[in-house]
Amino acid sequence: MAEPIIVADHVSFAYEDDGPLAVRDVSLSIERGSFHAILGQNGSGKSTLAKLINGLYLPTEGHVTxxxxxxxxxxxxxxxxxxxxxxxxxxxxxxxxxxxREDVAFGLENIGVPTEEMPARIDKALKDVGMLDFADRAPHLLSGGQKQRVAIAGVLAMAPEAIIFDESTAMLDPQGRREVMQAVKRLNKEQGITVLWITHYMEEAVECDQAHVMYHGQIVLSGTPREIFSDVKRILPYRLDAPPMARLAEQLRAKGMPLAKGILTVDEMAKEVARLCK
Amino acid sequence: MALNNITLGQYYPADSVVHRMDPRVKILLLVAIIVAVFLAGNLLAFAPIILFLVIVTKLSKVPVRMMVKGLKPLRLILILTFILNLFFLQGETVLLDLGFAQIKRESLILAVHYSLRLILLVLFSSLLTLTTPPITLTDGLERLLSPLRVIHFPAHEMAMMMSIALRFIPTLMEEADKIMKAQTARGADFESGNLIARAKAMVPLLVPLFVSAFRRAGDLAMAMEARCYHGGEGRTRLRVLKCERRDYIACAVVALLIAAVVLTGKLY
Amino acid sequence: MQVTLEQVTHTYQEGSPFQAVAIRDVSLTIREGEFLALIGHTGCGKSTLAQHINGLLKPTSGRVLLDGQDIHQKGFDKREVRRKVGLVFQYPEHQLFEETVAKDVGFGPKNLGLSDAEIKERVAEALRKVGLDEPGFTEKSPFELSGGQMRRVAMAGVLAMRPQILVLDEPAAGLDPQSREDMLQLISGLHQQGSTVVMISHSMDDVARFATRAVVMEHGTIAMEGTPQEIFRQAERLEQMGLDVPSVCKLGMKLREMGLNCPEDIFREEQALPALLALWKEGKCHGA
Structure with a gap:
């Protein structure tokens, strides 16, 4: 296993002194180059955890490295x-x-990258998210998915090792979501950038390496997406939505149909049904 | 959606030598020209300035009607300046006796002089804003004012504020449009009634707009911090302003212009 | 009561260099008691269409009729349309502004010029409809509520107008799964109680579950129209437009591709269950 790049060690966090804990005794280790997802309903503490990792918040207890x-x-x-x-x-x-273009430059300017280096880094970052053609546009004229890709380019230009996405698709339409997801997956696969993907959309977490479910500030489930999501009964108490195919499989099994375990996608379901029916 | 394409400021996009000039030089030259306009001691001294204005306008490719548009909001002030000076200044040579008042030669000349001065000031300033995008203008101002950091003048912060404001104006306009529609859908009436009724009717628009602006500000501050923003210290810039030959030429021309103005003032 | 759009075209900023046609020659009747879903990409004109239904936008050409009457003709009281057609915008919680929930929900009825007693009654009724009728709730500040609650309060603000037609622009956008489900159940409940519902949605699974009729828009015109069954039978066409289809539809297509005899018109989970069981039993018989 690769070395961990982000480690949370028994981290707790409260917004106010003596206030309720938004994050409660969370431990997490993310290996370099992996794609982790954190799921949870609103108020489960997932966004707070994201901000703890990036140092925007500092833990009340424990350490983040x-x-x-x-x-x-x-x-x-x-x-x-x-x-x-x-x-x-x-x-x-x-x-x-x-x-x-200037927005992508913002981070570079902040960390004092020499002016001569900037244009090449900006162009590369925009190209990596497929937004180079829009370099001279005004952001407010772009679609939601395009704006998010510009935001990603802004981070990418700074040559990060990991990127944390804090519900970055929650406000997008399906098309925008697809665009952003594809861009992020490519960065993870091709450039080896570690991704921590925070969402409440189950279907986005299906393809990640490791998924964690948060509930009331704690990590209550961790494992591969297949381990976690194919078992509908395990995730329901945490107010999450099971993938439709996992749900359907569960109902079919209840009626006696001997479907194999771990069905998440339409393709898997179709194969399994075909196996049983032919 | 309807407000998406709102144009900011009055920038007129074109590719001209005036557009390409260093904004710092443009700002400084505007100041110099303002001085020249005030130095003009008589009407004749305006001639070189007007000639200069005509040439620069031509070079800038900005249509004349765009320039004139800048004068529109000042119509009333212009007319007032002219009339007040015309009737209330002292003079000896009576040109026209209206019975209740007299128009004198000296006051006519002064009225024209003051009006012309005002018109020129406005036209030259418009020329600057028409040929310089707001963001570049801000950039230029920031750098011109940055030496004032020694007396703790927040040049960088002011420029950053300006640029964020420019970025968010269209977003907030769009939002205002949406909130207004939503309240109209609930029977709100923004259009009828007297002044007080209308002011009161703005509350359902302004409160959500402020709440949203504060929420956006909070989000933005966090996003800026996450992108390592920590003030102007140690910051580099994507855009470096560089004075080129055209800028030096422009400076020389304006210097000559001032000389010409002073000379014509002296000679006559 | 019904609203009819007759060859409606809407152009934004007409005559300016930024002129843009948002919808073109759209004719559509919203029938009493139906649950109509409006589907399409962002920018296809569905929000513009929705804003014509209650007269917020005026057609550049064409007419909008409320029970046969042109709502933009001289002398027609627009407030009449606004009262009968309630429009809930996207992220409606961003429009809350009053100090208390009661005042905010009562804003619409107050604009209708109703008496205090009647306003109070309507506020209570609307909050009950959105499931926020615990005692003391009306005196809370709308800004201290959770996201899901704020949205429901905003919706109550529209319901307090007692509209007969409810137009909703992506009512579940940005909510987490549980709040989403609550919101959809709430809307479905209102429909069952007799409201006509027009819902803009990006989720085909939601359309499949709740709509009685669907309109697919593309580039400002109506591309498809019919019952969900009729629409989703043409799943390939939806995919060509870059739109999703319900996952159960996808499964059906896949199975048919694999040579299985899966019926064509399943698009809801509860339809898939018996169909797949039937397939399985059939297969078992053959196999045996």
Whole structure:
């Protein structure tokens, strides 16, 4: 197994002193190059956890380490944020500049990248998310999916090792969601960027390496998506929605149809039905 | 959707030598020209300035009607300046006796002088904003003001504020349009009634708009921090402003212009 | 009561260089008591269409009729349309503005000029309909509620107008699975109680579950129209348009491709269950 890039060690967090814990004793280890998903209903603490990793919040108890640096070490804050970038939920509220190219430059300017280096890095980042043709457009004229891809390019230009996506598809239409998902998967596969994908959409988590379910501030389930989602009964208490095929398989099994375990996708279901019916 | 294409400021996109000039130089030259306009001691001294304006406008490829549009909001002030000066300034040579008032030669000349001065100031300023995108203008201002950092003048912060405002104006306009429609759907009436009724009717629009603006500001601050923003210190820039030959030429021309203005003022 | 759109075209910023046609020559009747789903990509014109139903937007050409009367003709009281057709925008919680839930929900009835007693009654009724009728709730600030609650309060604000037609622009957008399901059940309940519902949705599974009729829009015109059954039977065409189809539909297509005798018109989970069981039993007999 590869070395861990993000480690949360018994992390708890409360927004106010003596307030309720938003994150409760969470331990997590994410290997370099992997694709992890965190699922949970609203208010389950998943977004808070994301912000703890990036050093936007500091743990009340426990430690978060990113690339071996503790987020509580003041001197390392900017280095941590550069190495573990973050893309947020609302596409409108994270772009700063009036022109796409300049927005991608924003992070580079902040970390003091020499001017001569910038254009090449910006173009490459925009190309990697398929937005190079839009480099000179105004962000407010782009679609939601396009804006999110610009936001990703802004992080990408800073050459991060990991990117945390905090419900980055929640406000997009299906097409925008597909665009963003494809871009992210490609970055993970081709460039080996570690991805932490926070969502409440089950279908987006189906293809990740490891999934974690959060409920009331705690990680209550961890495992491969197949282990977690194919067992409808296990996830229902956490107010999550099982993938439609897993749900259907469950009902068919209840009626005596001997379907194999672990069905998540339409293809898997079709194969299994065909096997039994032919 | 309806407000998506709103144009910001009054930038007129075109590819011209004036557009390409360094914004810092443009701002400084505007200041110099304003000085020249005030230095003009008589009507004749305006001649070189007007000539200069005509040439620069031509070079900038900005249509004349766009320039004139800039004067429109000032119509009333212009007319007032002209009339007040015409009737209330002292003079000796009576040109026209209307009975209740007299128009004198000296006051006519001064009225024309003051009006012309105002018109020129507005036209030159318009030329700057018409040929410079707001964001570039902000950039230029930031760099011109940055030496003032030693006296703790927040040049970078002001520029950042401007640029964020520019970025969010269309977003908030769109939002305002949507909220207005939603409240109209609930029977709100933004159009009729007297002033007080109308002001009150704005509450259902303004409260959600402010709430949203604050929410966006919070989000944005967090996103900026996550992207390592920590003020102007140690920041590099994608765009570097560079003075080129055209900028030096422009400076020389304006210097000559000032000289010409002073000379014509002295000679006559 | 019914609303009819007659050859409606809408052009934004007509006459300016930014002129854009949002919908073109759309004719559609919203029938009393139906649950109509509007489907299509972002920018296909469905939101523009929705805003014509209650007269918020005026057609550039064409007419909008409420029970046969042109709502934009002189002398027609637009408030009449706004009262009868309630429009819930996307993310309606962003329009809350009052100090208390009661005042916010009562904003619409107040604009109708109703008496205080009547307003109070309507507020209570609307909050009951959205399932927020616990005592003391009306005096809370709408800004201290959870996201799902805020959305329901905003919806109550429209319901308090007692509309006969309810137009909803992606009512479940951005909600987590549980709140989504609650919201959809709520809308379905309103439909069952007699409201006409027009719902813009991106989720084909939701359309399959709830709609009695669906309209698919593409580039500002109506591309398909019919019952969900008729629409989803043409799953290939939907996919060509880049739209999703319900997952059960996909399964059916796949199985037919594999040579199995799966019926064509299953698009809901509860239809798939008996169909697949039948397939299996049939297969077992043959195998035996």
């Amino acid at each position: 990113v690339c071996g640096m503790d987020t509580q070490d003041d001197d390392k804050t900017w280095e941590i944020r550069r190495r573990a970038g973050m893309v947020f939920q609302n596409p409108d509220n994270q772009l700063v500049a009036t022109i796409v």
